[in-house]
Amino acid sequence: MLKVNNIETWYDLIRALHGISFEVKEGTIVALLGSNGAGKTTTLKTIMRLLYDLREEQPEKGTIEFMGVRIDRKDTEEIVRMGISYVPEGREVFPELTVAENILMGAYTRKDRKGVKEDMERLMARFPILAERRNQEAGYLSGGEQQMLAIARALMSRPKLLMLDEPSLGLSPLLTKQIFDIIKELNEKDGVTILLVEQNVNMALKYAHFAYLMENGRIVRADRPEVLREDEDVKEFYLGIATEQSVKGFKRYRRKVRFR
């Protein structure tokens, strides 16, 4: 469905993505994992073409294909219309708009008024908390409610592919689980394909069908979660399961990684 082929993105003179490639197959949940500064968010922004301001040609190299059409030179608006939605890091709801207005803004690119209304009612039924706070300003919602609002807002454009940037950011483990359950449900019931960016590797590996591990702007591992879970490096550096207790082990904090 989404095919990213060897893209490079630059922030002025710094190369943030060193040519990464990955694929998201229709109907799956794909996770993009890695620590701070690995380039996960940059990848999503490059796909949405939000870095257009920095330089005309973003990504500098490589291609992005969505449903067989190249989108790496299209406007954000057009990309949204083609069926990609993006839930940005840190929610970014419109604080002074009401919950209902926020959700309607998600349907900005749609023209069919009746369909928008129906979709809105469906979403309200699905997120009862949002229905309750329908006319409240979004800035007064709690973090978890804001995250649900951001997801609901993104769903209003009827996306085929939903990209979520750290949905667990700043949420309690219980709420994180709730959000992940919603994501899973969206995937299974509504057939929305999901590209998930996470730092919470443990959680993401539980829900994803396939995962890519990023480090310093490169993809270093790509495998099914079951395999990644058993990977020595992933265990030690991301899941926090120490395997070696010897002095030798401490020294080997930098291991050789094969870049692909």
Next chain:
Amino acid sequence: MYGQLIVEGLSIGACYAVFGIAVVIIYKTSEVINFAQGEMAMISTFVAYHILNVYGWPFWYAFIGALFFAVLLGVFIEVCFLRPAKDPTVLGLIVITLGAEMLLMGLASWKWGAEQKDFALPFSFHKTHELFKGVVINDWSIAVFVMAAVLMIFLYIFFRYTKLGVAMRATQQNEHAARIMGIKVERVFSFAWGFSSLIGALAGMFFAARSTLDPAYMMEPFLRAFAAAVLGGLMSIPGVVIGGGILGILENFVGFHWPAWKPIVAFLVIVAVLCIRPSGLFARHYEKKV
């Protein structure tokens, strides 16, 4: 006597308010204070004057023509002056509007000359109606009140119930998120400038009818309207209307008792508001960077 002062004050206050709304609309979408607002209205009024006196067309043609021109001018300034700014800061954009102001003023002096001209609306000052015993209201004031009221209702509906209006508010609150929603942020800005220029031109014609028409005639009304907007918090449209009313009445009272002090009332209001309550009387928005 005081009743008359209040009526007069409210009518000029409503005119400040309408012009203040123009300032607020641009500030609301982009946090830029448009110092060229007055001169944009001035040029538009000159266009109406030109159509009236050079082409000799009827007033309403000139009126509509000037409003149409105002929209084009607003969009033109946004697209040609503000958008090309590289890595713009709010301060940089404000300085650009100052430059645009001088440019427009020079242009008007060159085209129409600096001498004062008469510009009349079909609403005269001499036709008066008695409201209560001893309190009269003239046609000009009635027209201003009607314009302000219609505009308020229209803007309320526009910002609350139309997709574009809500998108404008959304853009102001979070430009990045607005982009993600597929809102064409640049287009929203252009629209805001065109719209605000139109409202400014409306008020500009009323001011011209009250005083005279020359390239500098909007300087003072702009400052007054700016004071009204600051008083109302620069963000809320009801705020600027109430601010305009308060300023108009205040000015009229001071002008009645100490005529020499009338011109500085607006400055005193700006200074006092910035000292005591910088966010204005009706500000209720989330503190942003700034």
